Amino acid sequence: MALLTESEQRQVADAIARVEKETDAELVTVLAAQADDYAHISLLWAALIALILPGGLNFFGGWLDAARLLLAQWLIFVLCCLLFRIPGITTRLIPRPVRLWRAGNLARRQFLELNLHRTEAETGMLIFVSEAERYVEILVDRGISSQLDDSTWASIIANFTDQVKRGETLGGFLSCIESCGAILKEYLPATRNRDELPNRLVILP
Incomplete structure (x- = not known):
């Protein structure tokens, strides 16, 4: 448009x-x-969230084994990448x-x-x-x-x-x-x- x-x-x-x-x-x-497009910064935020969020939850809860922890990190990374493609959100990350x-x-x-x-x-x-x-x-x-x-x-x-x-x-x-x-x-x-x-x-x- x-x-x-x-x-x-x-x-x-x-x-x-x-x-x-x-x-x-x-x-x-x-x-x-x-x-x-700030793609590299969006990817950086997605990677940080994917690393810290599941790891932090697992550290305090201990409810994920290594395979499930890795899967959770990948899913969160993909979801964040999609979310951060929205311009209104992307600009607020910068x-x-x-x-x-x-x-x-x-x-x-x-x-x-x-x-x-x-x-x-x-x-x-x-x-x-x-x-x-x-x-x-x-x-x-x-x-x-x-x-x-x-x-x-x-x-x-x-x-x-x-x-x-x-x-x-x-x-x-x-x-x-x-x-x-x-x-x-x-x-x-x-x-x-x-x-x-x-x-x-x-x-x-």
Whole structure:
């Protein structure tokens, strides 16, 4: 299932197009379901639970022989692996600093992969969201950062993050694009008519 419908994605693209008529900045939006599948961490948790739970019960109760203990450990491992595949559970197993680091790393990779660092005037701007991590980041190239400090976007990111937490991702994108556009219009007004990067919302499963 798409994170946003085609109609909603078009609304994001249209909002970018309107902003780019009034600024030299090149906006690109990316929406990821999650920054990582965290498979290795889920397996680690499953292995720890499978080792500790039956062993602990058997230590205090002594009701399992070696064969049944091994079988219980395998069953618990398999059940935990299946359970931890549920995204809502998986993300709660991951320490918050790890989730934020993974999401931030993906945002930076997208900045490079989508060529935001290669615009003619170095005015690329990435608005990145990872839903599972409730993570929002704005990255800009040198043409923008030379005019505007990173703190400029702090309140916009905070508001967008709150909207993502409430499940209002579309509204978050639209208000974020509008807010960024108002600032960019003032500091980097349009001086040329050139659209170097696609306006469509990039969806990462």
